[in-house]
Amino acid sequence: MPKVIVFGSMNMDLSIDAPRVPAAGETLTGSGFITAAGGKGANQAVAAARLGADVRMLAAVGADAFGDELTGGLAEAGVDTVGVRRLSAVTTGVAVILRTAGENRIVLHVGANHALTTEDVASDLRRIGEKHDVLVTPGECDPTATESALRVAHELGLYTIFNPAPARPVPDDLWPCIDLVCLNETECQIMCGVLPKDDATCHAAARRLRELGAGAVVITLGAAGAFGLGANGTPLRVPATPTTVVDTTGAGDTFIGALAAGRVRGLSLAESMHWGAQAAALAVSRLGAQPSIPTAEEVGAFQ
Numbered sequence: 103m104p105k106v107i108v109f110g111s112m113n114m115d116l117s118i119d120a121p122r123v124p125a126a127g128e129t130l131t132g133s134g135f136i137t138a139a140g141g142k143g144a145n146q147a148v149a150a151a152r153l154g155a156d157v158r159m160l161a162a163v164g165a166d167a168f169g170d171e172l173t174g175g176l177a178e179a180g181v182d183t184v185g186v187r188r189l190s191a192v193t194t195g196v197a198v199i200l201r202t203a204g205e206n207r208i209v210l211h212v213g214a215n216h217a218l219t220t221e222d223v224a225s226d227l228r229r230i231g232e233k234h235d236v237l238v239t240p241g242e243c244d245p246t247a248t249e250s251a252l253r254v255a256h257e258l259g260l261y262t263i264f265n266p267a268p269a270r271p272v273p274d275d276l277w278p279c280i281d282l283v284c285l286n287e288t289e290c291q292i293m294c295g296v297l298p299k300d301d302a303t304c305h306a307a308a309r310r311l312r313e314l315g316a317g318a319v320v321i322t323l324g325a326a327g328a329f330g331l332g333a334n335g336t337p338l339r340v341p342a343t344p345t346t347v348v349d350t351t352g353a354g355d356t357f358i359g360a361l362a363a364g365r366v367r368g369l370s371l372a373e374s375m376h377w378g379a380q381a382a383a384l385a386v387s388r389l390g391a392q393p394s395i396p397t398a399e400e401v402g403a404f405q
């Protein structure tokens with residue numbers, strides 16, 4: 103089976119529930135404070151591994167306690183961490199997360215996540231990447247290094263999945279290096295100028311992203327499920343799996359990990375999206391990013 107390579111962020115999440123968003127100058131008492139392993143890249147890697155894929159992580163952490171804990175947690179989840187660099191000049195990424203009524207607001211300290219260079223990523227990929235492997239990369243690392251990862255992976259014949267989160271415009275010539283772009287509504291508007299609100303606008307946005315050069319498109323719509331446009335141009339509509347919402351942190355990453363694991367297992371895009379919707383539903387019913395990500399067995403039992 104081909105493997106999944108994730109070039110992405112690793113963060114320690116400091117997360118608290120609040121009755122509402124505090125006003126400027128106001129102090130509110132929160133509840134349910136947790137520190138939990140997170141970072142979009144690491145979450146996507148853990149999701150793909152728990153769903154049965156052979157996963158390698160390319161990332162950086164600081165030479166500090168958070169870095170050690172995050173790297174150990176990834177290894178425990180079955181992710182190969184040989185490509186996780188421990189750097190003494192920077193601190194590990196941290197995400198401060200405010201949870202209110204099932205929604206998150208996140209402030210990120212990028213730290214070591216922006217320390218890997220274009221050359222670091224290119225050389226790692228050339229060393230371990232093989233044709234038909236899947237590269238997954240979200241947008242929390244250095245933008246130039248992320249672009250380089252997509253270009254090198256495309257050149258090596260890997261299937262590339264780009265999750266522009268946080269979103270920022272990319273050079274026109276990067277789009278043909280992206281086999282699948284997976285993004286939410288606001289990211290979609292930033293990347294292609296179309297805000298997907300219903301089937302017609304989802305379709306228009308996905309067509310636009312394919313005109314730019316992406317091979318396939320998946321737009322995640324929260325409680326409204328997901329919309330896909332495969333390489334053959336067939337629209338796909340997957341409803342969200344009903345669940346009790348405890349914490350949405352990492353649910354999108356779980357879905358993306360399922361798209362990657364589904365791809366290496368030979369599932370169609372539609373099958374992977376259904377699998378991802380079920381895995382994400384389990385993830386939102388639990389607290390924390392990585393602690394909430396289910397195994398393939400749990401998703402199977404949930405169906």
Ligand code: RIB
Binds near residue numbers: 114353
């Ligand atoms: O997508 C969720 C993740 O975003 C959190 O785990 C946090 O670390 C931020 O990167």
